[in-house]
Amino acid sequence: MQTLRRMELVEDLAEGRWRLAPGLEDTLRSMGERGDIIRLMQREVTRARLERTEQRIYGPASEPLVGRVIMRGLADEHRDRHFLLVDGVDGRSHYVGIGEAATVEELPKNAVVRLAPRVPMVRDMDRTVQTIADVSDGRYSTVHHQLYDPTASRAFAESHVRRLEAMRKAGLDVGRDPDGSWRISPDHLALAERFEQKLARERPVEVEVVAKGSLDHLAAADGATWLDRELASPSGMHVRDAGFGREVRSAMSLRQQWLVDQELAVETSGSIRLRQGALALLQRRELLRIAARLSGKMGKEFSEAKQGDLIEGRIVRRIEGVSGRFALVEKSRDFTLVPWRPVLEKQIGKQVEGIMRETGINWRFGRGRSGPEIS
Incomplete structure (x- = not known):
């Protein structure tokens, strides 16, 4: 009890009586899991021969992150939930719970990924469906959509139908009639929020592969790379001069010099700027090279x-x-x-x-x- 008191999980009421903190069991379980995660990270980082003294557990409030995948593992075999260990550009290693296995594709070895927490929120298309249903006797269809907004393309309206179909498959109360129209309930936005919360539980983090293979390969790749897109339109990510961040900085410097040598970038006032159309030219170069091989x-x-x-x-x-x-x-x-x-x-x-x-x-x-x- 004295140990729990030092952890501020119980209160000493004197005379041998104690008051337990609300959720004591869940708190202790969470602390135990966190300890297990930290030990796992330290073991795998050492196995990968990386010197990373700082570890982080990536959560819903975390900022978007770019990093190299160290490993992918099974976090909960009963619910088939997976995790990634990521060597971040911030110089730290991160444990990232990615949810159900099927929601994230297989990642190549040493893939560089961009991570962002999935925020469950009602989308604009949900509001559009609700608005159109309110003026269409509780119905939505592509016909109703284009009558309400003549400027909307059929393809744009069909994207709303796919959203409704996904909600229906998730077991929400969204019904479709034989004529193809949808019955939209007055609480449709609440249903959409529940649907987003379900998706966030299944896949709490968005994982985007931005590069495959080594950074050395990217530095002289004849194609539009992630490094080029960062140079053309910086994402604002904090690249620390430590760990993987230092490797990215080095690769970025080599890439800038390659672009200058290829006359795809110019140096002005001590900074490197891509020429207009450089990304499109690099992408077309690779496209034609792949096409020639396939031909x-x-x-x-x-x-x-x-x-x-x-x-x-x-x-x-x-x-x-x-x-x-x-x-x-x-x-x-x-x-x-x-x-x-x-x-x-x-x-x-x-x-x-x-x-x-x-x-x-x-x-x-x-x-x-x-x-x-x-x-």
């Missing part, structure tokens, strides 16, 4: 997609590049490469059609092209 293997000509072009064919597979991911779309005589979208994963091996726009591609799936548009 030799496939025995087909590459057709470069331009704004306004009709993209049609069979989605063959996903192509990984330094600049990002591309979808390989094959036709009988030629093929093209277009920006990858996660929604294309389920379309591999199928016929697709879409229009190349400045902001992306409006996809229409299915051989009959009668499916929804995905923008």
Whole structure:
């Protein structure tokens, strides 16, 4: 009891009587788990031959973080919840609970990731659905949407339908009638908030892979890298001159010199500035290089997609590049490469059609092209 008193978990009422702090058991359990996590981090950091004296447990109130993945492990086998150990650019190692295994794809060894807590909040599209239903007798559909807002594209309205479908699959009270319209309850925004809270429990952290492989490779990569995007539009992340942060600073310096040598950046007043269009040029260089390699293997000509072009064919597979991911779309005589979208994963091996726009591609799936548009 004296030990608990020093931890401010009990109060001494004298004469052998004590008052336990509310939630004492949960607090002790949490402290035990934290101790286990710290010991795990120290063991794995040592195993990775890293000298990191500071450890952090990444939580809902944490700032966005960029770092290199040290390992991925199982945090709770009964609920299939996983974690990452991340060597951050802030010079610290971080334990990051990432939720259910299926919500985060497999990560390459030494992948550099950007992490941000998932904040459960009602989205603008939820409010739009509620507004349209309020003036449409409690109904929502793409037709109702375009009547309410004639400037809205069908693809934009379909994104709201996908949101409703996801909420329905999650077991929320969102009903769809045979005519394709949706019955929207007066408490729709409360349902949307519950849905977001469920998603946050399943996946408490957004994990984005920003680089694969070593930083040394990025320093001279002939493609639009994460380092280039940081130079073009700094995210404001704090890169400490210690640990992995020091490695990133070194790679950034080497990358700047490479860009200057390639005449893609200029040095003015002691700082390096990318030339206009440098990112697009780097991405196109890599695109053409990948296309040339594929053309030799496939025995087909590459057709470069331009704004306004009709993209049609069979989605063959996903192509990984330094600049990002591309979808390989094959036709009988030629093929093209277009920006990858996660929604294309389920379309591999199928016929697709879409229009190349400045902001992306409006996809229409299915051989009959009668499916929804995905923008």
